Amino acid sequence: MNLVNRRCGVVPLLRLKQIHSGTRPTTTTTGRDRTIKEEGDPVSYSVEINEETCNGYGNCVVAAPEVFDLDPDTNIAVLRDGHPADNDDEALEEAEADCPVRAIALHRK
């Protein structure tokens, strides 16, 4: 089946990794906040996790596994260390929207 965009500028979910594989974001971490910058791309995010409201549902990890993880000791969402290979904005926005208790705030800079 052809998933290529024909009408509405669709980025089919399954193609995201291929489309975004050319960018290598760098990350800076301040406490639990992290700014994610994509090289050659002015868009960056700061990702906030509210530890008080996070209940460890794990939806953010399913949506953006390169960015989020669950702490095995506390079962609370944490930002991963290292250099995510392809954290595209759609996956991050999914992670924010998929949180049942809205514990993730994504600030687009």
Add this chain to the structure above:
Amino acid sequence: MTPHDILIIGASVAGVRLAQTLRRRKYPGHIRLLDAEPGLPYDKPALSKEVLAAEGPQADPPVLIDENQLTALDIELLQGCPAESMDTAAKTVRTPAGELAFTTAVIATGATPRTLPTFADLDGVHYLRSRADAEGLRVALENTRHLAVVGGGFIGGEVASSARSRGIEVTIIEAAPRLLARTMPAEVAHEVAELHRANGVSLELGKSVSYAVGEGQIDQIVLSDGRTLEVDTLVVGIGARPETDWLEGSGLHLDDGILCEPDLRAEGASDIFAIGDVARWRDPHTGEYRRLEHWTAAREQAALVATNICAEASTAFTTTEYIWSDQHGVRIQHVGHIGSSLTRTSNKQGGLLFTHFAGAEIVGATGFDASHELLGVRQRLTAAALDRRTQASTGPVSGR
């Protein structure tokens, strides 16, 4: 390009998510969102938890979309506007606001609680589905000493937990010999039962309510074993049925939901889709129809249909089922299916993970305060499902 009018019938999590995703995919046409209820669309999971547990001032459930977002995304919301009938040939929906025409319709009318005739005409008997239901029950709990919950499913358990947190005596009455009889294996149900007992909830298993006593207001219930319980408030949580009454005579195929193709298109209709609790779609791998009442699945279905509409594609829906329930401060999570056998392991924080097997294959897991361990199983099952979806979208799969 002709702008297309999309009419979304139902503004709970599936309907709102669909509208948002259409705009994210740059859908150029008019989007009209029909909400049977007044006010802004809201999220339901909190209704049986935070909203009920709140003492004193009212705790509103979170809104799914506010006025600013509706304006920014150019989504027209019709509030307090239930769909009354659909003419699939003329492509119109009748509402109190008149006949609304559509190019594409997406039905997301959800489900409505199953009722028990035993309690007709008695005050103090509650069902829980809407924001108004939850607020009514929350207020009733302020003057409740004895609460009876009929139905030992997840909703009943959450209501029991929320009421216990307010110091109310709670009894759960379940007709089956154990809790969660329709959805969970006995070992998991036993764990939930022990959690309730440890938190002071009385369980009456294998019993039903023969009749209720009261003049106007419910006063007592008589159980099938002849015993009488004093009751100020009673909540019925025995499941829900899809909200399809308004579609009788529409020509859509109705059978415990709207029967859909694997891509959630209503059978026999090219421009009508169903998502959320109301959709009963055919699984292309098994040929069986399935219907889910899960928050996560509703959102996934909405995203898929939005993508399919924009891409003029017909990708089949697949999901890794995921549900959660918060009871007595314990996070219960379930992913995937239950199997023919299970293992039970503890984590170092005292949490518990049941892993479900079909033969040697892991098909699901249920966790009690074991989010991290459950996530591992969920990611594994999600990856397997993605593989299957990729195979299905790139060509025929042999050997099935």
